[in-house]
Amino acid sequence: MTDRTTLAARAAELDAADALAPFRDEFVADPGVRAYFDGNSLGRPFAVTKERMAALLDAWGGRLIRGWDEQWMVAPEQVGDRIGALTLGAAPGQVVVGDSTTVLLYKLIRAAVAARPGRDEIAIDDDDFPTDRFLVESIARECGLTVRWIPVPRDGGPEPAQIQELVTERTALLLLSHVSYRSGHLADVETLTRLAHDAGALVLWDVCHSVGSVPTELDRWGVDLAVGCTYKYLNGGPGAPAFAYVRAGLQPELRQPITGWMGAADPFAMGEHYEPAPGIRRVLSGTPSILGMQPMLDMLDLIERAGMPAVRAKSVALTGMVVDALDGELAGLGLTLASPRDPSRRGGHVTLGHPDAQAVVARAWQRDVLPDYRAPGGIRIGLSPLSTSFAEVADGLGVIAECIRG
Known part of the structure; x- marks a missing residue:
């Protein structure tokens, strides 16, 4: 043959x-x-997504503005909890569906460095996805921080010895990808997170290339923060919204920088000043994309079955x-x-x-x-x-x- x-x-x-x-x-x-x-x-x-989208259009046309009170207002947290339970190893109340990956990364990077005052460095590998690297560079300029680049081979990823060497008492945040976009390298999240914590730094994991493909245990691994997209292995479609994970114990001290009304404690109070919602909802800013959440629900059903x-x-x-x-x-x-x-x-x-x-x-x-x-x-x-x-x-x-x- x-x-x-x-x-x-x-x-x-x-x-x-x-x-x-x-x-x-x-x-x-x-x-x-x-x-x-x-x-x-x-x-x-x-x-079947055609049927799901048609049902949403019927609900939109039939319930109109009432749909927000009846089901849509809580959708970012409900869908987030499903993503967390089925793919991330996350207990309820720690995952929310919101903006694009870029916007959510910006929010959590800024919030993380603000939560570690007195530390003046961000560490990231030098072959991470461009958005991650670009955001770190711009936020470092905004906040007067130094970027510590972790050199990695183009067919691999960061290793424990590098984290021990480069993450120090000056590091506010370590940002890494669970799976490298270029090489497919699968990081040892638990070990690298522990090493960063030993130095007092927070850790943010980009799980865009792993969620829905690689089992993930964010709670068990002690992860602080994570961001992922839903249009890859979660089949959410072009431009589907991303999600953010914030460890429950960290939520009260996190202050995200884009303080829109949907993340406020009482959105419809129309208050004079911003007061963040008490839980994961504080990560939201503007009105969430209910339409954009629908296709991924079919993939989540499939993952639950498989x-x-x-x-x-x-x-x-x-x-x-x-x-x-x-x-x-x-x-x-x-x-x-x-x-x-x-x-x-x-x-x-x-x-x-x-x-x-x-x-x-x-x-x-x-x-x-x-x-x-x-x-x-x-x-x-x-x-x-x-x-x-x-x-x-x-x-x-x-x-x-x-x-x-x-």
Whole structure:
């Protein structure tokens, strides 16, 4: 058999044994797409989401302004609690759905540094997602702080020894990503959080590339703050709102900087001065996007049925198939592994290095295989476990190999 036939035969065996395979039928799939390798950027929609959106339109038209009193006002906390319980390991009252990832990161970074007066540094790794790095730089300028950059390899992430060295009594906040957007490196959240706490710093975790793909235990790990998006593995759709986690014990001392009326203790009192809501609601600012919360609810239902351990097991199997193919069927094509080889240190995507990566990705798109290009020279294979088959991975990798061969 040819290499491609061998890969397809292995994929068929894995699909036949996949207990999560029936869930794929619940997603809207474009028959013109051969392989979707971008589920870690934008998840597929659900067929039933049309019904959910239609029901919301009926409620909007039928109840009008009454809908706020009857159900919408509490939606940010209710949906936040579901995200927390199903994917984050967070007890109720600690997660709220609000603004974009960028706005929520800004709020919590500013609030965290204000909560540690006398400390004049923020630590972040030098290959974190651009938004995270840009925000840290601008907030440092605003507040007269120094940024301590943690150097990381482009195929890895921050390690405990670096945190011990760079996080000190001067550090107000350590900001890191649970899963690196470029390499897929999976951080040891519990250990790194403990080391930062030993130095008296607060810790904020960006969980955008892990929520819904990697089981997370924010409460058990002692995490202070976290922010995540909902349009990747939670399938909330383009521009779906993000969420924020604030540890219950930290909430009373946190003062977020964008003090809009929805985060006030009594929004409809129309008071002269701002008084923050007593719990997680204080993270809100303006009117939340009720429309934008709807699609993710279908994915949360699916995760509840499947269970995060099973989701993670399939994610490991999918990314493992890519790594195995790199060592076997894809050998000799100039590809390198730009992600951790150990599956316990790897999230839900794999990045393959190639000197002609950008052109290869462009050619693959022309053939209806959709990976991501990430500079410099990275072909990112993002595999959403509940909507991706092993056969799809095998076919997509075969097309990428043909695109490299020209």
